[in-house]
Amino acid sequence: MLFKGGGLPHESLALQEKLFGAGPDYNFMTRIERFKNSLVRVQHFIRCCARYNLHDHADKKWFEGVAFPNEVSVLGPHSGMFIPTLKEQGSEEQIQKWVPQAEKHQIMGTYIQTELGHGTFVRGLETTATYDPKTEEFILNSPTLTSIKWWPGGLGRTCNFGIVMALLYIDGKNYGMHPFVVQLRSLKTHEPLPGLTMGDIGPKFGFDTVDNGYLQFNHFGIPRENMLMKYCQVLKNGTYTKQTRNPKFSYGAMIFVRSMVVYEVAGQGLAKACTIAIRYSAIRRQSELKKSRPEPQILDYQTQQYKLFPLLALAYAVWFTGVRMKEIYFMVNNEIKQGHTERLPELHAISSGLKAFTTSMASWGIERCRLACGGHGYSAASGLPKIYVNATGGCTYEGENTVMLLQCARFLMNIYGGVKNGRRPSGSVNYLGERISSRCTLTSEFTLKSLADAFKHRAARMIKEASERLNRLQASGNDPEDSWNLNSVVLTKAAEAHCHYYMVLVFESVVESVEDNCVKDILRQLCQLLALCGIQENSGDFIQDGFLNNDQLELVKQKQLSLLSEIRPNAVLLVDAFEFHDVQLGSILGRFDGNVYENLFKWAKKTPLNKPEDLIHRLLR
Numbered sequence: 177m178l179f180k181g182g183g184l185p186h187e188s189l190a191l192q193e194k195l196f197g198a199g200p201d202y203n204f205m206t207r208i209e210r211f212k213n214s215l216v217r218v219q220h221f222i223r224c225c226a227r228y229n230l231h232d233h234a235d236k237k238w239f240e241g242v243a244f245p246n247e248v249s250v251l252g253p254h255s256g257m258f259i260p261t262l263k264e265q266g267s268e269e270q271i272q273k274w275v276p277q278a279e280k281h282q283i284m285g286t287y288i289q290t291e292l293g294h295g296t297f298v299r300g301l302e303t304t305a306t307y308d309p310k311t312e313e314f315i316l317n318s319p320t321l322t323s324i325k326w327w328p329g330g331l332g333r334t335c336n337f338g339i340v341m342a343l344l345y346i347d348g349k350n351y352g353m354h355p356f357v358v359q360l361r362s363l364k365t366h367e368p369l370p371g372l373t374m375g376d377i378g379p380k381f382g383f384d385t386v387d388n389g390y391l392q393f394n395h396f397g398i399p400r401e402n403m404l405m406k407y408c409q410v411l412k413n414g415t416y417t418k419q420t421r422n423p424k425f426s427y428g429a430m431i432f433v434r435s436m437v438v439y440e441v442a443g444q445g446l447a448k449a450c451t452i453a454i455r456y457s458a459i460r461r462q463s464e465l466k467k468s469r470p471e472p473q474i475l476d477y478q479t480q481q482y483k484l485f486p487l488l489a490l491a492y493a494v495w496f497t498g499v500r501m502k503e504i505y506f507m508v509n510n511e512i513k514q515g516h517t518e519r520l521p522e523l524h525a526i527s528s529g530l531k532a533f534t535t536s537m538a539s540w541g542i543e544r545c546r547l548a549c550g551g552h553g554y555s556a557a558s559g560l561p562k563i564y565v566n567a568t569g570g571c572t573y574e575g576e577n578t579v580m581l582l583q584c585a586r587f588l589m590n591i592y593g594g595v596k597n598g599r600r601p602s603g604s605v606n607y608l609g610e611r612i613s614s615r616c617t618l619t620s621e622f623t624l625k626s627l628a629d630a631f632k633h634r635a636a637r638m639i640k641e642a643s644e645r646l647n648r649l650q651a652s653g654n655d656p657e658d659s660w661n662l663n664s665v666v667l668t669k670a671a672e673a674h675c676h677y678y679m680v681l682v683f684e685s686v687v688e689s690v691e692d693n694c695v696k697d698i699l700r701q702l703c704q705l706l707a708l709c710g711i712q713e714n715s716g717d718f719i720q721d722g723f724l725n726n727d728q729l730e731l732v733k734q735k736q737l738s739l740l741s742e743i744r745p746n747a748v749l750l751v752d753a754f755e756f757h758d759v760q761l762g763s764i765l766g767r768f769d770g771n772v773y774e775n776l777f778k779w780a781k782k783t784p785l786n787k788p789e790d791l792i793h794r795l796l797r
């Protein structure tokens with residue numbers, strides 16, 4: 177079982193629940209109906225968790241995949257950010273107080289950080305939490321219009337609790353950003369508590385099932401015990417204490433979600449889109465390949481294969497990379513819990529870089545899948561619009577992608593600078609300490625090692641050049657900040673090259689680990705295609721320093737084209753192997769039984785615009 181691990185039993189359980197599998201069609205609902213319908217499913221999900229004894233995060237995730245297909249429910253911020261932040265940043269006492277209630281959904285929480293005026297620049301956030309030793313309270317306040325909290329999922333109508341990130345002030349001194357547990361709504365009436373102005377921020381590009389909200393504090397008091405105090409404490413008399421700690425620990429929730437997004441959002445979204453487009457391309461017949469012969473499946477056109485098979489390879493690559501990213505997160509997080517924080521900067525860099533690289537690629541790939549489905553791809557019946565709006569949110573939330581690439585680049589520059597001063601890098605950047613061959617070893621055999629080496633060369637060269645350019649900009653009189661900005665396009669490209677290499681390397685290692693020779697051969701073809709397409713699309717990067725020559729580029733093109741024919745017989749099986757149930761795809765084009773046309777017709781007949789009593793009918797009569 178290449179993909180699912182222990183998931184199937186929970187998926188089957190979820191599929192037995194009538195409320196999840198059937199019910200009203202999402203595409204025919206208004207935004208409010210979508211939101212209400214999601215809340216109904218949230219409540220049912222909570223009942224199911226109790227009934228089936230689902231406590232483990234991973235088990236719940238399998239269930240959620242069926243209960244909330246291609247959408248985020250209010251449980252996302254609750255279980256993905258509120259609970260993890262309590263667990264990671266709360267003292268033992270605080271964990272005991274809030275986590276059990278949160279896990280039983282007796283309280284529902286969210287993560288409240290972004291403000292109207294600032295999302296990216298966390299140090300620019302303005303909400304204040306001022307300690308008053310007389311009342312032993314923190315007074316939360318929104319001093320400006322731009323300080324109003326804006327965007328948190330579930331804040332608008334649903335959540336009664338939140339973790340608020342605010343600037344801690346004691347005796348007029350600013351101690352920086354800290355997390356506070358805040359009760360937002362009455363547990364009896366569900367009304368916002370006095371001193372809070374809150375609501376939903378309005379319709380969005382997607383995320384209709386989540387009430388992203390706003391929140392304004394008017395000198396709102398919370399008990400001293402509500403600051404999360406694992407790493408820092410404010411004593412009753414206002415004394416501030418902290419353990420020797422990295423101040424970036426309070427950014428831990430962001431690292432967690434970024435690490436999960438690679439698999440949960442980018443990997444799943446692209447794999448679903450490929451499943452839909454490739455299955456449909458095997459059903460759809462159009463035009464003539466040969467005169468007087470039956471119309472071919474559109475998947476037999478080389479151009480269609482050229483559109484879709486590189487995306488299929490990418491979907492496998494992002495999936496594997498997402499699984500690896502989760503493993504790294506849990507490994508390094510365990511080290512950190514034991515006091516070893518050395519790998520935090522690397523974790524921050526790789527999770528930021530991969531979150532950005534994979535969500536951008538997936539977002540672009542899902543749109544290409546839609547285009548590859550022709551007219552029917554544009555219909556909501558394809559399921560692709562919903563998958564797209566959900567996945568493309570990942571390019572912005574949890575750190576805007578360009579900003580995240582620059583964070584990754586910052587780490588790469590630090591490491592490269594260290595190497596110049598004789599330090600040995602390790603982990604995901606150990607190659608920066610190697611002597612990189614300037615001669616390309618690619619031959620027509622295209623071994624995975626030689627392909628990965630080509631990406632290693634490209635990443636190492638681009639990082640080196642970005643670093644040298646930065647130094648030159650400074651040497652010519654620019655200050656460090658201006659030099660950084662004047663170099664930032666080059667820096668983002670260096671970070672992308674690093675992430676691209678990492679992804680090829682992960683895919684290569686998965687192929688090498690497979691024992692079944694048949695599966696191994698097929699995965700090798702996909703991995704080759706991924707790498708060859710990467711070389712061709714970025715050919716300038718590979719020829720700029722003479723690493724690759726024109727003859728080799730021609731070989732790359734030839735091999736790419738021959739791989740398309742080699743992959744064709746297995747293409748549908750390769751998407752079936754993701755094992756998405758029809759409920760999870762939400763697509764008529766991607767139905768497992770291939771019965772596309774009959775169901776498109778049935779679906780169109782159900783559209784609300786066809787209802788006879790409709791106002792439009794009366795207007796047109």
Ligand SMILES: CC/C=C\C/C=C\C/C=C\C/C=C\C/C=C\C/C=C\CCCCC(=O)SCCNC(=O)CCNC(=O)[C@H](O)C(C)(C)COP(=O)(O)OP(=O)(O)OC[C@H]1O[C@@H](n2cnc3c(N)ncnc32)[C@H](O)[C@@H]1OP(=O)(O)O
Nearest residue numbers: 233234252256295296298424427433436440524573574575
């Ligand atoms: C098996 C499975 C198990 C579990 C799965 C269960 C649950 C999963 C559930 C959910 C997750 C999965 C999927 C998600 C699905 C749906 C998502 C649903 C909803 C969406 C939620 C979205 C929520 C949000 O968006 S919350 C708001 C997020 N906001 C941001 O991300 C803001 C971005 N900005 C920043 O991060 C920073 O401010 C900045 C990095 C841009 C700041 O830069 P600046 O240069 O100003 O940095 P400084 O603060 O000064 O830092 C200087 C040094 O510190 C380093 N640094 C920065 N950040 C970090 C960090 N986080 N950690 C470590 N180090 C950091 C920085 O690099 C500098 O280092 P240097 O050494 O000085 O160079």
Ligand SMILES: Cc1cc2nc3c(=O)[nH]c(=O)nc-3n(C[C@H](O)[C@H](O)[C@H](O)COP(=O)(O)OP(=O)(O)OC[C@H]3O[C@@H](n4cnc5c(N)ncnc54)[C@H](O)[C@@H]3O)c2cc1C
Nearest residue numbers: 287288289290294295296327328329569573574575576578
């Ligand atoms: C669907 C969704 C859900 C969300 N959920 C939550 C939530 O639950 N909780 C929460 O607190 N927040 C949430 N957010 C907010 C989200 O985290 C922020 O929108 C995100 O971090 C981006 O910040 P921003 O909006 O300030 O973008 P901006 O920083 O204003 O970005 C605008 C442009 O400026 C550029 N830019 C900004 N800074 C730099 C820089 N230093 N260098 C180069 N370019 C730069 C960016 O690249 C981008 O092109 C959510 C957002 C969305 C879309």
